[in-house]
Structures are given as C-alpha cells and as structure tokens.
Amino acid sequence: MKKYxxxxxxxxxxxxxxxxxSYKYVIIPTQFPDFTEGFNPYGxxxxxxNELTKNSIETVFQSEEVPDNYCxxxxxxxxxxxxxFRNKLTVELKDCRNRVIWSQEGAGRxxxxxxxxxxxxxxxxxxLKELPVNPNPSTAExxxxxxxxxxxxxxxPAIADEPQSKAEVEISEVTTDLExxxxxxxxxYNYTYFVDFIEKENGKKELVIVNGELLGYQNVQTxxxxxPSGLDEVFTVxxxxxxxxxxxxxxxxxxxxxxxxxxxxxxxxxIQLRKY
Numbered sequence: 688m689k690k691y692x693x694x695x696x697x698x699x700x701x702x703x704x705x706x707x708x709s710y711k712y713v714i715i716p717t718q719f720p721d722f723t724e725g726f727n728p729y730g731x732x733x734x735x736x737n738e739l740t741k742n743s744i745e746t747v748f749q750s751e752e753v754p755d756n757y758c759x760x761x762x763x764x765x766x767x768x769x770x771x772f773r774n775k776l777t778v779e780l781k782d783c784r785n786r787v788i789w790s791q792e793g794a795g796r797x798x799x800x801x802x803x804x805x806x807x808x809x810x811x812x813x814x815l816k817e818l819p820v821n822p823n824p825s826t827a828e829x830x831x832x833x834x835x836x837x838x839x840x841x842x843x844p845a846i847a848d849e850p851q852s853k854a855e856v857e858i859s860e861v862t863t864d865l866e867x868x869x870x871x872x873x874x875x876y877n878y879t880y881f882v883d884f885i886e887k888e889n890g891k892k893e894l895v896i897v898n899g900e901l902l903g904y905q906n907v908q909t910x911x912x913x914x915p916s917g918l919d920e921v922f923t924v925x926x927x928x929x930x931x932x933x934x935x936x937x938x939x940x941x942x943x944x945x946x947x948x949x950x951x952x953x954x955x956x957x958i959q960l961r962k963y
Contacts, residue, residue: 710818712745721767734805735763736918739810753961755781758783761818762878774803778811784898785879789819834888871897874963875945882960890915903929913938
C-alpha cells in the first residue's frame, strides 16, 4: 500500500510543479456555421479578438497550419443560445484535446445581429482578465519519467556492494510503474485526435489513439488499419467508429501530415493529422 501512496504523491508533485503556467494565447476561428455561413460572420471573429485584446490576452486567427505549440493555446468557440428578445451566446475556451476549460454566457441588447452578438461577446468576456492555468499533463508526465543524462549524476545514486534500503526499493518500484505509461513513438495530432502511427508488417500501419477515453474510445485503442494501395503514400483505411462499426476510407501520408478521408453519408469527412 505504501508504495502506491509514494507513486501517487510523486506524480502529484510533478503535476503541481507544472500546473502554475497559464495558457499563452487564444486561437480564434474565422467561421461559425452555427450562426451563419461565410468568413467572420456578423463580425464574430473580430469581436472576439477585440475583447480579448482589451484584456491583454494574445490571439491568433485559426488557419490550416497547426502551430507547434498549439497545446499551449486554447481555441475559442461560440454556442448560440435561444432567446426571444436578446442575442445570447456562450463563449467557450477549449484545450488542444477539445475539452472545455472555461465558459461564460453573454447577452446583447441590440436586435441587430452584428451589434447584438458583439455586445454578447463583450458581456461574456468582461471578467476574463487572464487565461486559465494550463495543467499540461503530457509535460508533467514526461518530467515524471525523465532520466538523467549519461554525464549527469543521478539524484539517487546507487551505492555499490551495499543492499538497497526499503525506501530505495519502493522508489525503484515506482519507476517501474511509471515506465508502464504508454509512450507514443510516432505521434500525429490535430485539435481532436492524438494518435500513435505504428509500422506493421508488409507495409501496413495502425493508428493507436492516445486520448481515446475523451472521444468515446478506450485509451490506447487501435482505431484504424492502413493497407498499402499500390500507389506511393496512399493507403486504404479501415476506421473503427466509437460505436464499434468500421468504415472504409482512404489515407494520404507525407513526412509531416496524415490525411484520412472517410465516407459520411453523401459527403466525405476529412481528418487532417500533423506529425508531432
């Protein structure tokens, strides 16, 4: 029992040590189809930028190019609320795993959509003076299992020809437990998926989802098998949905991106994943 207490305390201290840094900036979409079609509809994107800038919060507009440090950012999202006499909405901030980490409802008095939604965004963001803390569990997890470099002295040096104490044995067992944490070797990601791209025999590939529990899968579950099509960098894909059904699609692979196209009724759903 004691060794498990040491394990959870050890991981807890590592997580706490990395939990004091706020997210660095907000990614603002330029399209909000739930409100209306088009670029920056009703000035929603610029309203978000203006209000966040007033609060000294850094912003960038969303683009196809996913930044390398996008897990240091949150993405703004707007939820349209039904209201007879006011323009109401909820502003949400989502982390890189698509989890809502902050939300606030706002209302605008003006009946004009552009002005009213601008007032609603200002109302929702009026008390957001700084971004939430970024727990960044992946960083804490890496720190928890970081080993000293070869030329560095270990913080717990082994004493030659002497038996290990009980405490040293328990620490050793904790290290073994930490090593059991899944370690992706070839990570691809977007704002929703974190998948490990695994090389198999005969040119086959597999996608193992690391954040599966958040999306309705099991963590570290194989969600897709890629089979060579005979064309360079093109594969057929057997993709497993969260309900267990499988759909057949196509994947295009480059050195920096994996693009998976899956049938979704009369149209195709495209999942773009970038190499980590």
